[in-house]
Each structure stands twice: as structure tokens, then as C-alpha cells.
Amino acid sequence: MAASYDTKSKSELRIFESLDDLSTDLAEYIAQLSEDSVKERGLFTIALTGGSLISLIWKLCEAPYNKTVDWTKWYVFWADERAVAKNHVDSNYKLTKEGFLSKVAILHSHIYSINDNVTVEEAAGEYKFAIRQLVKARTIDVSESNDCPKFDLIILEVGSDGHVASLFPRNAALEHEEWITHITDSPESPPERITFTLPVINSASNIAMIATGKDKAIPVQVALESLGDASLPASMVNPTEGKLVWFLDRYASAFIATSGKGDLEIL
Incomplete structure (x- = not known):
């Protein structure tokens, strides 16, 4: 079961009884965006993160998506990455490769991981340069409002x-306007990371925000009720031109007030 309604930010909110239901809907959502983007632009640019995300998109590796999605048109990026070797247990690339990339037909040349042989500052600079070149080539679209890269998802x-990506509460990276920045003081290990900045995140055509588990209930509540609250990075995700869709399980949505929302729809 899922509930869907508009929040204050005109975002879509989807609430699911189980992680399996969430994964099913998330796979269909991604596949549909991919199809639409390929029809419109001839390709699909997607930026992923680490954490439990890969365990939630695994259904894309199975029927019907493994056959119906045009994987050769995908270009894959990371919204944040840990400054560790690609074979390190903390590497988002390693997690994504083992749980997703190795199971679908995405072209290796379309996968853009960070350079793990340089300093974190240099890695951020190189990643920004690579994305800038793809913007110039129009592989990545560009935002009309601020000339930032405009990822399809x-x-x-x-x-x-x-926190979202590697933008943590009260961290100076929240104020950065460069496309990509680096941090050396992550409160979660490992401390050195690169991350998309808020201007890039908010320039996307589509943003999917995922939260599961009881420990996410309070930050989800605050983010939805206090849009733009600088003390909570999740509340600062507010696309300038695109659409934001929240995917929540019943635990993460526990404190969301739904009373008085006459347009609440049970899917």
C-alpha cells in the first residue's frame, strides 16, 4: 500500500508498507524516466549514491527491465563518493558495480567513477572537469536558471x-556553489569524500529521495515541514525546475501528519 500527495514543496510523496513494495515502485519509476529521456534526448543521465540504495534498485536487474530498458543509453554518475580505492569495502562504486552495474548492459565507457589514485581535492576537480566536458557535449543537459548540469535523475x-549525498548538517559544503566539492571531515567514516553541491542537486530534472527505517522518521518529518531549513540538508533539496518524489517506508513516514489532506490517494 502506498499513499501519495503533494507536500508544501509540490513534491510527490509515496509511502509503502514494505521495502519490496518500495523497490517495485522505484524500479518502475526509474525505468519510465529512462524511457522518457531516451525518447526525448536519446540518452539517460543518472546519479546514484551508496548506502542501501543498491539493495533497493535490484529489481531493475530482473525481468522485465533487464530486457526492456535501453541500458546502452545510460550514463551513470555518483552524487557522492568516498575517497577510497575502488575495491575498498566503503566504495560506492564497488557496491554499485557488484550489486547493479555487473548485472545490466550499461556500457563501461558510460560509467563515470572518481579517480581513486589522487587526493580527494584533485578527485573532486577531475570529476567536475569530466562533467563539464559532458555538459559542453550536451550529453548532460544544462539548467536554464543557473547553467548547472541538469541530470535526468x-x-x-x-x-x-x-544528510543527503555527503552534505552533512552544519558542514561548509552546504554553502558551496561549485558543481562538485570535497570534504575531509565527514562525521561518518571515511572522512574524505566528494559530493554534488546543492545547486547541482536542485538543478536535476528529477530527484528521488529515499528514506527507510525508524531512525529516518524525525529527519523526514522536519524536511517535509521545514522546507529550506539550513540545519537539515534534506530540507534544502527543492528542485528549481524539476520534480521531487519521496519514497518512504511506513517507519520513515511515521511522524508525517496526513490529517486534513483531502487529496490523499491510496495507490
């Missing part, structure tokens, strides 16, 4: 402290 997970 960015998928984010909300942390228990309300």
Missing part, C-alpha cells in the same frame, strides 16, 4: 541526521 538517501 539524481537518487538520494536521507541519513538519520538528515
Whole structure:
């Protein structure tokens, strides 16, 4: 079961009874965006994160999506990455490769991971340069409002402290306007990471925000009720031109007030 309604930010909110239901709907959502983008632009640009995301998109690796999605048109990026070797247990690339990329027919040349042989600052600079070149080539679309890269889809997970990507509460990276920045003081290990900044995240055509588990209930509630609250990065995700869809399980949505919403729809 899922409930869907508009929040204050005109975003769509989907609530699911189980992780299996969430994964089913998320797979269909991604596949449909991929199809629409390929029809419109001839390709699909998607930025992923780490955490439990890969375990939630695994249904894309199975029928019908493994056959119906045009994987050769996908271009894959990471909204954040840990500054560790690609074979390190903390690597988002490693997690994504083992749980997703190795199971579908995405072209290797269309997968853009960070350089793990340089400093985190240099890695951020190189990643920004690579994305800038793809913007110039119009592989990645560009936002009309701020000339930022406009990814077709960015998928984010909300942390228990309300962080998204590697943008943590009260971290200076929240104020950065460069496309990509680096941090060396992550409150979660490992400390060195690169991350998309808020201007890039909010320039996306579509943003999927995922939150599951009881420890996400409070940050989800605050994010939905306090749009733009600088103390909570998740509340600062508000696309300028695109659409934001929240995917929540029943635990993460426990404190969301639905009373008085006459347009609440049970899917």
C-alpha cells in the first residue's frame, strides 16, 4: 500500500508498507524516466549514491527491465563518493558495480567513477572537469536558471541526521556553489569524500529521495515541514525546475501528519 500527495514543496510523496513494495515502485519509476529521456534526448543521465540504495534498485536487474530498458543509453554518475580505492569495502562504486552495474548492459565507457589514485581535492576537480566536458557535449543537459548540469535523475538517501549525498548538517559544503566539492571531515567514516553541491542537486530534472527505517522518521518529518531549513540538508533539496518524489517506508513516514489532506490517494 502506498499513499501519495503533494507536500508544501509540490513534491510527490509515496509511502509503502514494505521495502519490496518500495523497490517495485522505484524500479518502475526509474525505468519510465529512462524511457522518457531516451525518447526525448536519446540518452539517460543518472546519479546514484551508496548506502542501501543498491539493495533497493535490484529489481531493475530482473525481468522485465533487464530486457526492456535501453541500458546502452545510460550514463551513470555518483552524487557522492568516498575517497577510497575502488575495491575498498566503503566504495560506492564497488557496491554499485557488484550489486547493479555487473548485472545490466550499461556500457563501461558510460560509467563515470572518481579517480581513486589522487587526493580527494584533485578527485573532486577531475570529476567536475569530466562533467563539464559532458555538459559542453550536451550529453548532460544544462539548467536554464543557473547553467548547472541538469541530470535526468539524481537518487538520494536521507541519513538519520538528515544528510543527503555527503552534505552533512552544519558542514561548509552546504554553502558551496561549485558543481562538485570535497570534504575531509565527514562525521561518518571515511572522512574524505566528494559530493554534488546543492545547486547541482536542485538543478536535476528529477530527484528521488529515499528514506527507510525508524531512525529516518524525525529527519523526514522536519524536511517535509521545514522546507529550506539550513540545519537539515534534506530540507534544502527543492528542485528549481524539476520534480521531487519521496519514497518512504511506513517507519520513515511515521511522524508525517496526513490529517486534513483531502487529496490523499491510496495507490
